[in-house]
Amino acid sequence: MKIAVLGAGAMGMLFGGYLSRRNDVFLVEVNEDRVRQINESGVLIREKDGSDGRFFPKAVSKTDGLGQMDLVIVFVKAMFTQDALSSNRGLIGKNTYLMTLQNGAGHEARLLPFTDEKHIIIGSTQHNSSIIENGHVNHGGAGLTSIGLPGGGSEVLQAIAENLTACGFECVTSNEVKKQIWTKLFTNTAASSLTAVLQVPLGFIYSDPAAHELMVKLCKEAVAVANAEGFARFEEADVIAGVETVCKNAPNGYTSIYADIRDGRRSEVDTISGSVVEASRQLGVSVPCHEMIVSLIHALERRPRA
DSSP states (O other), rough: OEEEEESSSSSHHHHHHTTTTTTTEEEEOOOOHHHHHHHHOOOEEEEETTTTTEOOEESSOOOOTTTTOEEEOSSGGGGGGGHHHHTTTGGGTOOOEEEOOOOOSHHHHHHHHGGGGGEEEEEEEEEHHHEEEEEEEEEEEEOOOEOOOOSOOGGGGGGHHHHHHHHHHEEOOOOTTHHHHHHHHHHHHIHHHHHHHHTOOOHHHHHSSHHHHHHHHHHHHHHHHHHHHOSOOOOOOHHHHHHHHHHOOOOOOOOHHHHHHTTTOOOOOOGHHHHHHHHHHHHHHOOHHHHHHHHHHHHHHHSSOO
């Protein structure tokens, strides 16, 4: 397949690197130093056993002349999705699939201006990655990747799922992918957003009584919204236990939204906790804790820095 990955951040490099095993992959990145580093030395991926694998996707800052892709995977931050797609429209043909595995929910709405619903792939992945330095990432965790079409009929994506699996990402198609997106969103909105506000690792959310209480309140609000949507039924106790397990098993885990606030960058809070708030307003569900979290994180983004 001919694949473009928009954004050569931690996840973009991980997916671009692995997918280059069997595909013609272009990593599209605005950071010229990173483009140069990748083209000179490849993408270096450190695995859990400490070994490094080297992969050779092509890195570009401009996509003029590359032609239309079979698949475009969006790994830029959510607030930059439409700008990235608009700047690279030449990659998108009538048969091109646009895929988002970004954190949060509601990303399909950002892709619709560029293709029809039958060519939008939404999904979630249990893989995670962090940048060690330009062109070098740490593959911190693996697991299942689920993909599907927003309107169902996801079996047409089987060839793409098989391609991802062959490249090292165990992937399945699902007509319940929205349920899986919400399952991941529970952890992001109830725990990851708190790590940003409190500037602590995930383990603190589990071990500190006050932080844990806040996490439970956020879980309950998010479950109420998810259940009001009506496509799946979640139990509060199961969701809380799942988030607790993530935090307990990664006591020293630092989230990307934590790092954004630490380093003074804009975060993806609007597609994480903000997506819960947006859905709550449409469904008439009260989520005061989520509203507070979104406001706090935006305030932290704008705070004066020493």
